Every structure is written in C-alpha cells, then in structure tokens.
Amino acid sequence: MNRIDESVRQDVLAAIPGLRAFAISLCGNVDRADDLVQEALLRALANIHSFQPGTNMSAWLFTILRNHFRSEYRKRRREVEDSDGHYAESLTSHPEQHGHLELTEFRKALAKLPEEQREALILVGASGFSYEEASEICGCAIGTVKSRVNRARTRLAELMSIQGVDDFGPDHETRAVLAGNRRS
C-alpha cells in the first residue's frame, strides 16, 4: 500500500465521523459499523489513485462504504435483523443515560424505515449531501432520491405519532451498544 499525501490523509480523517454515523445507520450496530468503516477505508486507500483530486473526498468514501455494505454486509445484517427486533434495539440509546427520550423514539422510527429510504434521508438530511451527490452515492436518479426522502419523512412522521403503542425497552443489548458508543 502506498504512502498517502498529508492533505489526502486529512481529508479522509475529516470524513470519518460522518462515515461512522452513516455506517451505524446502515448496520444498526456500532461495532459492525466500525468494522465496515475500517474495511471501506482500506479499500479506499488501496484505490486512492482513482480518487480525483479536487472532487469531494467525503462523497467518494461514502460511495465506497455504501457499495461495500451492499456487497458484503447486507447478508450478514439480514441474518441478525430477523424478527427479534434486534436491529431496532441496537439503534436505540438508553434514555436515562442520554436524557433524550424523544431521540430514542426517533431512532426506533428511523430503524423501521426501508433501507433505501433511510439512507437517502440520512445522506440528504444529516450528512449534508446535495440530492445530486446522494444520487451518485446511491447509484440512482436524482428524482428517485427525492421521492425516497419524501417517503422517508412521511413514514417517520407517521411512526412518531403512533410510537406510543411500541414497547421496545432498553435492555442489556442496548447497553452493550451504548458501551460501544461511548468508548471513543
């Protein structure tokens, strides 16, 4: 593997916090998300020559991470996700520790969105990418991103208003995830 320029290194470092947040939303689990980030970074660095200087490093890394997730991680996640609600729980922080009950509800709702809607919403609504950048990251048309984001918002609003009937509770698994969350 080649030595990388300091400026490239800085750009990669700057993208990592956002990559982790995106990866957690894809994997639903902090440890697996960090493994995903690591593998994506190794891929990116091995192919750093194909990065075009002057273009958006962050978008390039997000694309690699998403593709890697799609090709490698999805199956693994599906195995864990199944019917036990593990996925939703793993996105949930302990309300007493964080003091954001509302955010806990929001995480649960977010976890229930179809994957494509969730990633579109996060890229546009949280990562700060334009619709065009998000469409490149997701490999689809801009209009598709827009409609996914709209559907995601609508669905989230519905879920948030009916959340009361849901009784996922924080438990040991959630705490384990939290512990992972806090280790930085």
Add this chain to the structure above:
Amino acid sequence: MDGDIMNTGKPSSHLAPAQSAADGDKQKSSKTSRLDRNTRAKLGQQLRAVYDEVVSQGVPTRFTELLNGLNSEGKHESH
C-alpha cells in the same frame, strides 16, 4: 408492512406536496397527513441530533492508527 397503519394502498401517490397542504383545506388528515413545515423541521432536527451524536465522538483511535500506520509503513518502503 404498512397496510395495518394506513389503508390507502399506495403510500406516496396520494400525498400532495407540502405546500398545497398549507393552502388551507383541512382534509381528513388523520393518518396520512401531509407534512407541514413544523413537522419537517422537527424531523430534520431530530435526524441531525441522532447523527451528530455519533459525529461528535470524533475519530476513534483505531482509525487514526490505521492512517498513521499506513504512512509510517509507506515511509519504510519508500526510503
């Protein structure tokens, strides 16, 4: 999957853009309500809060080490 919550078959095609909802008519918006400005703003806020919670953790050492290790490795090889 959505069927138990809303019985309107197609989720998005029934939803008009948010602006037209603001234009007045108080249709029965019990379940499939269009999103008003406040709802959208609030959802956006919460989404960013959830995201920023992770972002604020910065770069875990395993990744700085990964990038640093790469460089020192490279130095050895190139010198």
